[in-house]
Amino acid sequence: xxxxxxxxxxxxxxxxxxxxxxxxxxxxxxxxxxxxxxxxxxxxxxxxxxxxxxxxxxxxxxxxxxxxxxxxxxxxxxxxxxxxxxxxxxxxxxxxxxxxxxxxxxxxxxxxxxxxxxxxxxxxxxxxxxxxxxxxxxxxxxxxxxxxxxxxxxxxxxxxxxxxxxxxxxxxxxxxxxxxxxxxxxxxxxxxxxxxxxxxxxxxxxxxxxxxxxxxxxxxxxxxxxxxxxxxxx
Amino acid sequence: xxxxxxxxxxxxxxxxxxxxxxxxxxxxxxxxxxxxxxxxxxxxxxxxxxxxxxxxxxxxxxxxxxxxxxxxxxxxxxxxxxxxxxxxxxxxxxxxxxxxxxxxxxxxxxxxxxxxxxxxxxxxxxxxxxxxxxxxxxxxxxxxxxxxxxxxxxxxxxxxxxxxxxxxxxxxxxxxxxxxxxxxxxxxxxxxxxxxxxxxxxxxxxxxxxxxxxxxxxxxxxxxxxxxxxxxxxxxxxxxxxxxxxxxx
Ligand code: SF4
Ligand code: FES
Numbered sequence: 001x002x003x004x005x006x007x008x009x010x011x012x013x014x015x016x017x018x019x020x021x022x023x024x025x026x027x028x029x030x031x032x033x034x035x036x037x038x039x040x041x042x043x044x045x046x047x048x049x050x051x052x053x054x055x056x057x058x059x060x061x062x063x064x065x066x067x068x069x070x071x072x073x074x075x076x077x078x079x080x081x082x083x084x085x086x087x088x089x090x091x092x093x094x095x096x097x098x099x100x101x102x103x104x105x106x107x108x109x110x111x112x113x114x115x116x117x118x119x120x121x122x123x124x125x126x127x128x129x130x131x132x133x134x135x136x137x138x139x140x141x142x143x144x145x146x147x148x149x150x151x152x153x154x155x156x157x158x159x160x161x162x163x164x165x166x167x168x169x170x171x172x173x174x175x176x177x178x179x180x181x182x183x184x185x186x187x188x189x190x191x192x193x194x195x196x197x198x199x200x201x202x203x204x205x206x207x208x209x210x211x212x213x214x215x216x217x218x219x220x221x222x223x224x225x226x227x228x229x230x231x232x233x234x
Numbered sequence: 235x236x237x238x239x240x241x242x243x244x245x246x247x248x249x250x251x252x253x254x255x256x257x258x259x260x261x262x263x264x265x266x267x268x269x270x271x272x273x274x275x276x277x278x279x280x281x282x283x284x285x286x287x288x289x290x291x292x293x294x295x296x297x298x299x300x301x302x303x304x305x306x307x308x309x310x311x312x313x314x315x316x317x318x319x320x321x322x323x324x325x326x327x328x329x330x331x332x333x334x335x336x337x338x339x340x341x342x343x344x345x346x347x348x349x350x351x352x353x354x355x356x357x358x359x360x361x362x363x364x365x366x367x368x369x370x371x372x373x374x375x376x377x378x379x380x381x382x383x384x385x386x387x388x389x390x391x392x393x394x395x396x397x398x399x400x401x402x403x404x405x406x407x408x409x410x411x412x413x414x415x416x417x418x419x420x421x422x423x424x425x426x427x428x429x430x431x432x433x434x435x436x437x438x439x440x441x442x443x444x445x446x447x448x449x450x451x452x453x454x455x456x457x458x459x460x461x462x463x464x465x466x467x468x469x470x471x472x473x474x475x476x477x478x479x480x481x482x483x
Contacts, residue, residue: 010408010448011438011475083448087406090339090447096240096253097332099306100405103457109405111450191451197473199466 007079010086016079018192020072025189027069028218035225038155042232046152047143053151057133077119084112107183108191114184121177128158128170159229167230174226178219185215235261235322238330239274241286244343247350251343253332263323267310268293268300270322288347293318295460298395301402302347303334308399308458316397316460336402340409340444351398353444354412361436362416364425378424388422391415393461400455400463406447411455413441414467421474431478438475 007013034052041049056062100109107114132138132154141150157163159171189211193199198207236259244251258274265273268290275285291299300317304310310320325331333347341349380388392415400411417434420426426433449468456465 008442009438009475010442010446011472012479014448014472015476083450087408087447087450090407090445091337091405092339093251093337095303095306095334095337096242097306097334100454102307102311103403104405104452104454108450108452187451194451194465194469195449195472197469197471197476199469 010083013079013083014195016075017083018195020076020079021188022192023068023072024076025185025192025214027065027072030065032218032221035222038152038225039228041152042156046150046156049152050141050148050150051143053133054148073122077115080112080115105187108187111184111187114180117180118177118184121173121180124170124173125177129155156229156233159226160233161230162233171226171230175223178223182215182219185218186212189214235263235325235327237261237270237322237325237328240330240332241347242334243286243346244335246345247342253334261322263321265322266293266318267302267304267320267322268318286347287345289349290318295319296395298397301336301349301351301398303332303336303402305332308336308403309397309460313457314460314462316395319460336398338398338401338407338446340407340446341398341401349398351396353446354396354398354409356444357409357413357437357440358416360440361429361433362420364420365429366425380423384422387466388419391418391422391463391467394419394459394463395461397460399458399460401446403454403458404447404449405452405454406450408449408455409441409444409446410449410468410471411459411463411465413437414471415463417471417474418467421470430474431481434471434474435478438471 007016034049034056037049037052056066129151133149133151136154138149138151138154140147141153142148159167161167164170190204190208193204193207236257239256239258240253241256242251243254256274256278258270258277261270261273268288271286271288278285289299289301291297293300295316295318298316300309302309302317304317304320309315309317310324312320312324335341335343335347336349336351338349340353341351344350394412394415396412398409398412401407401409404410417437420433421430451465451468453465456463
């Protein structure tokens with residue numbers, strides 16, 4: 001796939017990495033905004049959250065965004081693997097002595113490792129919630145005559161140590177996933193801008209600060225929600 | 235000063251290489267790294283052994299020939315310094331020093347520490363020039379106004395000496411810093427405009443053909459470049475290449 005057409009050149013593959021990666025950053029913002037409702041969901045029995053979840057899985061424009069997100073994840077993954085394999089081939093004999101930490105940041109040198117951890121997290125995460133919501137058995141709940149899937153109860157039960165004995169390890173994996181995501185973004189956010197040539201003495205500092213703030217804030221907030229769900233139910 | 239040297243020895247391009255250990259003694263801090271290598275080779279020749287092959291030419295930091303990966307860094311520990319400008323006072327007496335050739339599929343080893351960097355020449359041949367000859371009239375250049383900032387950036391890009399330290403240090407063996415400097419030195423000046431789009435396409439395509447890796451923006455090249463070539467150039471090349479593909483020029 002990435003061998004011909006527009007993706008033939010190294011730069012084209014980098015543009016694709018950047019565009020899909022930055023699009024996924026937007027997805028993270030949307031997802032986080034949705035999850036933040038979990039902090040107050042107990043007060044109305046999860047009604048607002050459930051109605052929101054229904055909207056997100058049925059509204060046509062959102063559907064389009066969902067498919068774009070799936071596509072971006074897959075493309076980012078395949079493109080990343082192709083780039084990595086080519087990079088390995090470009091240095092067949094390794095150095096006996098290398099001091100890479102003196103000239104480049106840790107996360108920038110370990111994007112493949114970090115991305116792999118995020119992928120493992122993503123697979124389990126989708127199995128736990130996305131799959132349940134779309135194909136699993138979720139109890140229906142009635143709001144003013146409208147029947148809605150009760151996703152809130154699924155989420156709450158998952159992070160409740162009394163209902164799920166794997167709650168604690170699951171949170172461990174969740175936090176590890178967020179940790180890896182943070183470091184992946186630490187390099188990836190501003191790297192995406194550089195790859196498409198968006199660099200300017202006046203704005204590059206702002207972009208890089210924004211990227212750092214984003215890479216800390218997003219995983220910390222995601223993690224905080226999960227820890228909150230656990231503590232309030234433990 | 236005395237040192238223990240661990241040096242990559244390889245008889246020829248197809249031969250198996252290995253690290254070998256050599257002691258050197260009587261080195262002074264004012265000797266350059268290459269002079270230290272000369273002392274070693276002198277000793278090896280006297281002992282009837284094969285001296286270590288390494289590239290060098292100007293020995294004043296302007297030709298880009300000297301190319302050693304010293305103690306895990308291209309051109310050794312000092313910033314903005316070529317191997318020939320590196321002095322032994324930058325090392326501790328008794329230190330063990332690793333010396334390896336540039337490692338990249340596109341830079342095959344010729345012998346020991348000498349690698350074949352003609353991939354860079356082929357990239358230049360693919361587009362690193364302006365086709366129109368000047369008239370030989372010195373007024374030419376002065377008649378075309380160039381903003382000072384552009385002239386400075388173009389000059390800075392043009393200071394790239396083609397040493398290949400960027401490739402050697404990049405974890406992906408990517409040649410982006412070199413190619414982007416050679417693209418930028420023309421892209422920033424009026425004389426470079428007519429061929430700007432076709433130039434960037436041809437040079438990037440040649441770069442890919444040579445088997446260099448893909449840039450992941452780690453920025454190691456900029457840190458290790460003896461001439462301080464900036465990542466701004468890579469962004470400019472990314473921009474130009476994208477534009478050339480979108481506009482189909
Ligand atoms: S960009 Fe710097 S490191 Fe790369 S070839 Fe030019 S001078 Fe050497
Ligand atoms: S020998 Fe010319 S730059 Fe070092």
